[in-house]
Amino acid sequence: MPATTKVKVTDLRSALELLKTVPEQLIETSEPVDPHAELSGVYRHVGAGGTVKRPTQIGPAMLFNHVIGHEDASVIIGLLASRERVGLLLDTPADRLGFLLNEAVKAPIQPVTIPNEKAKAQEVVHYADEPGFDIRKLIPAPTNTEEDAGPYITMGMCYASDTETAESDVTIHRLCLQSKDEMSMYFVPGRHLETYRLKAEQEGKPLPISISIGVDPAIEIAACFEPPTTPLGFNELSIAGAIRKEAVELVPCLTIDEKAIANAEYVIEGELIPNVRVREDQNTNTGKAMPEFPGYTGPAIAELPLIKVKAVTHRKNPIMQTVIGPSEEHVNMAGIPTEASILQMVDRAMPGKLLNVYAHSSGGGKYMAVLQFKKSLPADEGRQRQAALLAFSAFSELKHIIIVDEDVDLFDSNDVMWALNTRFQGDVDTMMLPGVRCHPLDPSQSPEYSHTIHQKGVSCKMIFDCTVPFHLKEHFKRAEFKEVDPSRFAPDLFKS
Template sequence: MIEESGKQEVKDLRSAIELLKAIPGQLIETDEPVEPLAELSGVYRHVGAGGTVMRPTRKGPAMIFNNVKGHEDAKVIIGLLASRERVGLLLNEKPERLGFLLNEAVKNPIQPVTVSKDKALCQEIVHYANEPGFDIRKLIPAPTNTEEDAGPYITMGMCYASDIETGESDITIHRLCLQSKDEISMFFTPGARHLGVFREKAEKLGKPLPISVSIGVDPAIEIAACFEPPTTPLGFDELSIAGAIRNQAVELAPCLTIGEKAIANAEYVIEGELLPGVYVREDQNTNTGKAMPEFPGYTGGAVAKVPVIKVKAVTHRKNPIMQTVIGSSEEHVSMAGIPTEASILQMVEKAMPGRLLNVYAHSSGGGKFMAVLQFKKSQPSDEGRQRQAALLAFSAFPELKHVFLVDEDVDLFDSNDVLWALTTRYQGDVDTIFIPGVRCHPLDPSNSPDFSPSIIDKGIACKTIFDCTVPYHLKDKFQRSKFMDVDPSRFVSELFNNK
């Protein structure tokens, strides 16, 4: 554990940064002036974006820009979660065990608590929207990923709101575009987020929905916020998962201008209201037809009609640190993929205990579309259960499109090893299971009638299982070459002593 090893305890963004500073190769800084318009993301593409970003890119350290043009009093950090190894460091868990950590956290939630104003670090500096000169575009150094973006986007905003009838609260991450000095557009994936239900209910009643957007928080919150149903059903506050990860309740502070709460130690908080019946065109300021890069690796189309947050105030810590992400980077894989892994582990373990050894939500699917399941067959009756596990994975995470099944001797985190299993343990005509006509995700551009006349509506996909496991009765004929088990650090200590 962090406490046992003497490492920095992580409780907010700043302590996360301090931890990474102490570990070689995990964080770099630059004082070189950088434009927030496309240039900042263009730099990080080469440094450490990874994911589905167009090559050349790579996994690399997180990066802090200390000199952002137009925002002399703020810094911007990007790539905090852009490697699985770094997420492991920040959550105090081995990278290959992160799905299990989150699975346990879901089962043992710790609810958030509200603290007094003197603990609200996020409110050290306050800017009210009714003050002269107020402009969120000047207060918040939100970058654009590309020159085609609809505008500056807040990509790591923890959106917190409550059901106006039941009082149940939830936190999620949404696409937030700065549209004017006091307006932000908010994109909702249809039917995929609890806050969408809260907004629709308030709109039907003709009431605004109070909402806070916390930026720059404990990474445990950012990961927990990405859980989805059925693992976290309507009414489940994902902040309780972050509390379980840290074994300490997340602290919330009452907002100053709306009847809602925000994360007390956030770097920035935007307070506002989702207005009933008010919509804007997402690219109204650029007319590019584009929104921003999304996790499948393509730039999402601008939506013609998106809801609007009317901003009431912006608060922040002294010398605030803005956090951002490239939409198609490895950072999205971490945030979306690790909760996906936990959801699949939970559902399959309930149905067939002990057989599913691990899950990896692969980078090529942005953490959402593709999963590799490591399944162990211990007896003849286990044959066929691996395919049942794949079906359960689709139920655990409905946006999943492709599942690869591999045996226990395959490293599911190594794409070359998975492709080896696909090459030597798979026959296309007998080991491919097609499930056509199933709802998936609208951001997959191949899920469209334009792509194939067999697709009846945008967002409907053919889900596919690739069974790359050896039939149980043939396991003795598919033994991998056995090498001597040695300690390599005796011979090349510089490569292995730090692992």
């Protein structure tokens, strides 16, 4: 999928310019679209993929240039909803993306700060204390479905700092627009920004926070790393810098003591208010939040921390970026850093044995991983299972792991299922790890589902060892075919 013109990607706009040079990677439309449910409803068919209810498919990104109620803005969706497109945007083959991120973590380049007058993200400024200020009118945040608790910012790079150490971090959270100058913020337990928020709250202080929307895809992927690969105090913007071999540029905010991404399309400046909570669906009373990565609509949370918005800045004719929660876009954002984390941890313990990792689409990039493992010696037998245990340590939200041999294409689900059917016996090749903490959004992880589950978010993790026992490898060789050049006979199918 080569680009016809080499475009250097430094922000969202250059990413879109690159996609325009590659056939079938971007659809641009001026057809009027309602951001309330219709925009996501359209993209569900065009290219959402992932765990979205069928019918859906993996397809091009889509740029809507006529968003009803927001005539001066556009909305892009699905930018990262194809692994091949992520590879194109990060200039790396799709099957090597985990390796790219693994190397980037090892050689971080810290962000730098530029003056306000050079920041494209501050070309237009709206202060919250100005008459008529309303974040819901300034930002075309869609709802994914008609049941959503409200308009959501789903691709906001949330940036905040430790009040004591001044260490900073960036993560992505679901943010619901609650009023003209208020947003709720959902925290999955253990996220670094929650640690910063709790520390500030214990001190009775508001936590300054910036939300940058519409940025370089390298930042969006890097922001999804989690501990232990990136421990508390590790600024994931440095990973994006390593990917691009150039530091991410930040700019001081105008109303709070924090920084934001300088070339973002939008920046929201605000403060997390201590000891104030808000019901997520207070404006709709649906009991629902929004569709989450497992494919189900998450329940509205009764009490969420509140962000008080101080200002919104943006570029001229800004482009809002959004994502369907259960789409292939989430798979790639969450899954590729997961792959990098597993590769890093296993390679430390047994160099050269783990050939590749795929955080499978059916698990939303979080729940399932396929490990491709090579046994070279009799002593390697059993080490594949050790690798799976290390993978659970590298990424705590994993639920299921399938291990395959080097002759299986881990990115081809049919090939993985072939290994499950011909190289697996349930009574000897299944390992169960009950009572282990996983991820709270899996609806099967609840006491109502099974009496063996005593607390929501606890799961029985499983390893499916679909590798051939080393002493039987000769008996499981796949049929060999003659190597030929198919382009001689079907040139349209096999273009060089």
